[in-house]
Amino acid sequence: MRITIMTLFPQMIEQAVSHSIMGRAIEASQVEIRAVNIRDYSNNKHKQVDDYPYGGGAGMLMKPGPVKWCYEAICESSPNTKKRVMYMTPHGKPWKQAMADEFAKEEEIVILCGHYEGIDQRVIEDIVTDEVSIGDFVLTGGELAALVITDSIVRLLPNVLGKQESFQEESFCDGLLEYYHYTRPAVFEGKEVPEVLLSGHHKNIEKYRRQNSLENTYKKRPDLLEQVQLSVEDRKFLQSVGYNNI
Numbered sequence: 635m636r637i638t639i640m641t642l643f644p645q646m647i648e649q650a651v652s653h654s655i656m657g658r659a660i661e662a663s664q665v666e667i668r669a670v671n672i673r674d675y676s677n678n679k680h681k682q683v684d685d686y687p688y689g690g691g692a693g694m695l696m697k698p699g700p701v702k703w704c705y706e707a708i709c710e711s712s713p714n715t716k717k718r719v720m721y722m723t724p725h726g727k728p729w730k731q732a733m734a735d736e737f738a739k740e741e742e743i744v745i746l747c748g749h750y751e752g753i754d755q756r757v758i759e760d761i762v763t764d765e766v767s768i769g770d771f772v773l774t775g776g777e778l779a780a781l782v783i784t785d786s787i788v789r790l791l792p793n794v795l796g797k798q799e800s801f802q803e804e805s806f807c808d809g810l811l812e813y814y815h816y817t818r819p820a821v822f823e824g825k826e827v828p829e830v831l832l833s834g835h836h837k838n839i840e841k842y843r844r845q846n847s848l849e850n851t852y853k854k855r856p857d858l859l860e861q862v863q864l865s866v867e868d869r870k871f872l873q874s875v876g877y878n879n880i
């Protein structure tokens with residue numbers, strides 16, 4: 635997969651993706667991530683990319699030209715692959731694990747980062763296929779959002795994580811939050827690891843984890859329970875811990 639991030643701050647992207655799992659995935663050629671500087675496509679001698687908004691109001695707006703010409707150069711460099719073009723914006727669809735699963739199947743993704751008050755609407759309508767938000771708050775620019783999206787996609791690519799299970803049992807995979815984890819020592823400052831986890835009894839461990847996952851979700855994100863398919867046993871357990879919305 636190739637991910638190209640259109641930005642005014644390529645170093646923010648390059649720095650962040652060079653570490654940890656994303657850095658290893660790039661080194662192993664499991665993903666290509668490149669940051670392209672929109673400013674390089676300005677036709678202005680001062681490399682200006684922003685201007686005052688028509689109609690007045692506070693702040694500056696990114697001009698459509700440099701964004702369009704930058705995108706055209708990206709298309710010229712890989713003319714034969716279909717591209718999903720995501721614009722990072724608080725107006726977008728809230729990013730979810732299911733969307734990361736969907737985008738992880740794409741061959742090429744382009745992520746457009748806005749800055750200032752945003753980007754001239756005409757070029758958004760022209761090149762963007764998906765508007766994406768990382769939450770109901772406003773960031774100063776799209777770079778951090780692009781990194782969040784990129785990280786959540788890259789970890790799903792084949793062989794990027796050590797074992798398949800690493801992401802198959804995580805929060806949101808089955809619509810629930812994950813169960814709690816414990817490691818050595820078995821007793822830490824007087825607190826013991828739940829006994830069942832030390833028992834080696836796989837069926838009981840599985841049952842304990844399912845129930846722990848259900849209870850966590852009920853306590854922390856009860857909204858998620860409304861969208862999950864629950865078994866009779868799940869429902870009984872949830873009722874036993876006080877969840878009545880069944």
Ligand code: SAM
Pocket residue numbers: 721722723724725746747748749750751752753766767768769770771772773774775776777779
């Ligand atoms: N004027 C815009 C508004 O009120 O909707 C906010 C612009 S914001 C200051 C600048 C840029 O940050 C946006 O163009 C977008 O790329 C990015 N951004 C801000 N909040 C975001 C969010 N919640 N999710 C994704 N991108 C965001």
